[in-house]
Amino acid sequence: MTADFEKKVIVVLLRLPPGRVSTYGVLAQLAGYPRHARHVGRLLGQLPAGAQLPWFRVLGAGGKVSRPGTEQADWQRVLLEEDGVVLSSSGRVDLRRYGWPEEYFALG
DNA sequence: CTATTGACGGGGT
DNA sequence: CACCCCGCCAATA
Numbered sequence: 347m348t349a350d351f352e353k354k355v356i357v358v359l360l361r362l363p364p365g366r367v368s369t370y371g372v373l374a375q376l377a378g379y380p381r382h383a384r385h386v387g388r389l390l391g392q393l394p395a396g397a398q399l400p401w402f403r404v405l406g407a408g409g410k411v412s413r414p415g416t417e418q419a420d421w422q423r424v425l426l427e428e429d430g431v432v433l434s435s436s437g438r439v440d441l442r443r444y445g446w447p448e449e450y451f452a453l454g
Numbered sequence: 455c456t457a458t459t460g461a462c463g464g465g466g467t
Numbered sequence: 468c469a470c471c472c473c474g475c476c477a478a479t480a
Contacts, residue, residue: 387461412461
């Protein structure tokens with residue numbers, strides 16, 4: 347992807363508050379690149395190990411952690427819990443409650 | 455150049 | 468909940 351895409355996605359991600367979560371699709375939209383949800387995912391996957399970004403606060407549109415069964419997914423759940431985010435027994439987050447920005451996850 | 459591949463999304467069964 | 472299908476679009480093969 348273009349450097350512009352990466353830059354804008356990162357800028358948005360840096361605004362994602364602790365204790366809140368967002369989705370690949372919403373991040374892409376906020377960055378000005380609608381329909382690029384998959385690319386946000388690829389970008390986060392390419393992040394260097396020590397990147398100081400709240401990548402763990404990004405979930406799929408269904409409120410679930412991506413790439414289930416991987417080390418990264420387990421680690422992500424730990425970081426979210428540490429963040430105060432509640433995960434259901436099936437590992438899903440209530441986006442109506444923790445979703446950010448709120449207006450993107452409001453009911454109705 | 456065509457084909458395949460995703461940290462995705464939405465709709466249907 | 469589980470699948471399946473199709474649209475999406477840049478990177479890779």
